[in-house]
Amino acid sequence: MTLVRLGYVAMSTQLQNASPSQTMTFKQFSQLNDKEAAIGKLERIANSNLHNCLRLLKHNVAHDIKFFRFSSKLIPLANHPELKGWDFINPLSEALEEIGHYIKEHPMRVGFHPDHFVVLNTSDKDVLKNTFRTLDMHRTLLKGMDVSPKHRCVLHVGGAYDDKEKALEQFIHNWGLTPRKLQELVILENDDTIFSASDTLYLCEKLGIPLVFDYHHHLANHQKDWQEDWERIKDTWGNSPLPIKMHISSPRSEKEFKAHAEYVDSKMFINFLHEIKGSVKEIDCMIEAKKKDEALFKLVEDLKKEPYIEWINEGSFSI
DNA sequence: ACGCGTCAAGTACTC
DNA sequence: GAGTACTTGACGCGT
Numbered sequence: 001m002t003l004v005r006l007g008y009v010a011m012s013t014q015l016q017n018a019s020p021s022q023t024m025t026f027k028q029f030s031q032l033n034d035k036e037a038a039i040g041k042l043e044r045i046a047n048s049n050l051h052n053c054l055r056l057l058k059h060n061v062a063h064d065i066k067f068f069r070f071s072s073k074l075i076p077l078a079n080h081p082e083l084k085g086w087d088f089i090n091p092l093s094e095a096l097e098e099i100g101h102y103i104k105e106h107p108m109r110v111g112f113h114p115d116h117f118v119v120l121n122t123s124d125k126d127v128l129k130n131t132f133r134t135l136d137m138h139r140t141l142l143k144g145m146d147v148s149p150k151h152r153c154v155l156h157v158g159g160a161y162d163d164k165e166k167a168l169e170q171f172i173h174n175w176g177l178t179p180r181k182l183q184e185l186v187i188l189e190n191d192d193t194i195f196s197a198s199d200t201l202y203l204c205e206k207l208g209i210p211l212v213f214d215y216h217h218h219l220a221n222h223q224k225d226w227q228e229d230w231e232r233i234k235d236t237w238g239n240s241p242l243p244i245k246m247h248i249s250s251p252r253s254e255k256e257f258k259a260h261a262e263y264v265d266s267k268m269f270i271n272f273l274h275e276i277k278g279s280v281k282e283i284d285c286m287i288e289a290k291k292k293d294e295a296l297f298k299l300v301e302d303l304k305k306e307p308y309i310e311w312i313n314e315g316s317f318s319i
Numbered sequence: 320a321c322g323c324g325t326c327a328a329g330t331a332c333t334c
Numbered sequence: 335g336a337g338t339a340c341t342t343g344a345c346g347c348g349t
Contacts, residue, residue, distance in 0.1 A: 011343085023344060025326050073343080080328060116341085117328045130328070159330050193331095259341085290342095 003282045004273065005243075005316040006296055007067025007109065012056055013294045020053040021073040026080055043091045046075040050095035057102055064313035065296065066108035067284050072115050074141065079134045081126075089140055096144030103147060109242065109284055110145075111152040112138050120178070120186070121158035121171035128174060135182045142185075151240050153185040154212050157195040157203065164194065168203060175207055187212050187240075189247065192220040192258045197229055204236045211236045214247035215272060216288075220258050227275065234280055243282035248272075249289055262290040266302035277319050 012018055022045050024038075032038040053070060060068055075092070077083050089096075103110065118131045135153065142149040161167050175183065188204055189212040190197040197211065197218050204211040211233050218226050226233075237244045248269060252259040264287055276283070289295030296315075303309055303317070310318045 019344075021343065023327090025345080026328075027326065028345090071343095077328090082328095115328080116330080119329065122329085124329095127329070134328090161330085 001318050002273075002277050002280055003312075003316065003318050005067050005109070005282070005284045006287060006300070007065060007069065007284060007315075008287045008289075008293050008296045009069045009113075010071040011292055012059060013292045015056060015059045015293075018052040018055050018059075020049045020056060020071040022049055023073055023076040026077060026082065029077060029083075039086060042076055042086075043088070046078075046088065046092055047095055049074045050092060050099065054095075054099050054102060057099065057106070057108070059293075060108070060315075061106045063293075063297070064315035065293070066106070066315055067286065068108065068110050069286060070110060070112050070141075072112050072138070075137070078137050079130060081130060088137075089144060093144060096141065097146075100145035100147065103145060110147060111154065111245075112141075113154040114138060116156075118155060119158040120155060120174055121167050122174070123161070123170055128177070132178065132182060135185055139182065139185055148241070149181075150184050151187050151210055151242050154187050154189050154245075156189055156191045157200055160194045164199070168195075168199065171203055172206065187245070189214050190217050190221070192217040194221070196222045197226060197233065198223055201229060201232055201236070205232065208239065209236065210240050210242075210245075212245050212247060214249075216247065216249040216251065216260075219251070230276070230279065243284050244280055245284045245286065248285045248287055260288055260290055263295045264289050264299050266299055269299065270303070270306060273319050 011020060024042055024045060029038055049071070053074065057068065060066070075088050078088050114134055118134050119127055120131055122128050122131070138153050139149045142152055157168070157171055159167060187210045188200050190200045197213060200211055203209065213226070213233050234244060248264055250261040250263070250265040250268060251257040252261045287296045287299060300314060308319065312318065
């Protein structure tokens with residue numbers, strides 16, 4: 001028997017005016033002459049984002065969704081190189097604590113997927129430095145919520161830089177330069193163009209990092225069937241306090257295969273569940289679809305037609 | 320209210 | 335080396 005928990009990403013298509021990703025671009029920031037006022041505006045935006053984030057968590061709990069990815073755009077320009085020295089955490093501590101209290105009252109799995117400029121295998125010192133800074137920001141946010149930072153940030157391996165093998169070794173090299181408190185945040189995901197699940201496993205096993213298996217990326221980029229690697233993927237989670245995590249999405253079309261569809265193909269998901277059934281006690285599936293929570297709810301509707309699924313609540317079931 | 324162009328800290332590709 | 339595309343949500347402008 002396998003307990004499956006469903007989650008979704010960052011924002012809701014159902015809850016109105018609840019964006020956790022409002023922003024100010026660097027260009028806009030640069031054009032403001034009064035820097036103090038500009039920073040004040042950034043802080044107001046960040047507080048509004050956190051407020052909406054809490055509203056999203058409440059919306060989730062109302063629908064039994066206990067698995068959620070936070071937006072990584074909660075604090076605009078938080079780690080922009082030009083805004084070094086801005087103490088963005090202090091003005092946000094109350095809002096973070098409020099989110100933290102809510103998570104304690106309603107236990108749930110939360111995490112981040114930092115943006116594409118967080119690149120751990122870069123050979124550019126400045127990019128690596130900013131990667132560390134951004135990871136540290138994510139850690140600080142989690143700490144501010146009193147959530148254990150362990151295994152909360154999904155990253156891709158990074159760029160290929162014309163030589164995949166060398167790029168993997170560069171990751172290992174940079175990992176040695178990564179502070180331990182940042183290492184423990186990281187979990188790695190197979191991507192849809194360069195590093196397949198097998199490639200990523202190489203790093204995960206060598207460095208003791210859990211692998212977040214993205215089924216859609218796997219379909220777009222693989223050397224062999226995922227079933228051959230499934231045991232190894234599971235094992236990367238052996239030392240994690242959290243259950244194994246996966247990403248689930250469907251291709252938008254044959255032509256735009258790598259793009260996310262609005263909804264998840266429930267047949268595909270059901271087939272996958274049948275294959276892994278019983279192989280793990282618990283698995284958390286992150287639904288990555290354009291329609292966000294609406295896609296999750298639609299998937300649940302579809303799954304409810306399957307007689308062998310035992311529902312625990314609207315957001316989790318056993319199979 | 321809606322459509323369209325702009326913006327984004329990285330990487331990849333083309334010329 | 336410069337320019338463009340990728341991706342995706344937000345924003346601002348024009349209608």
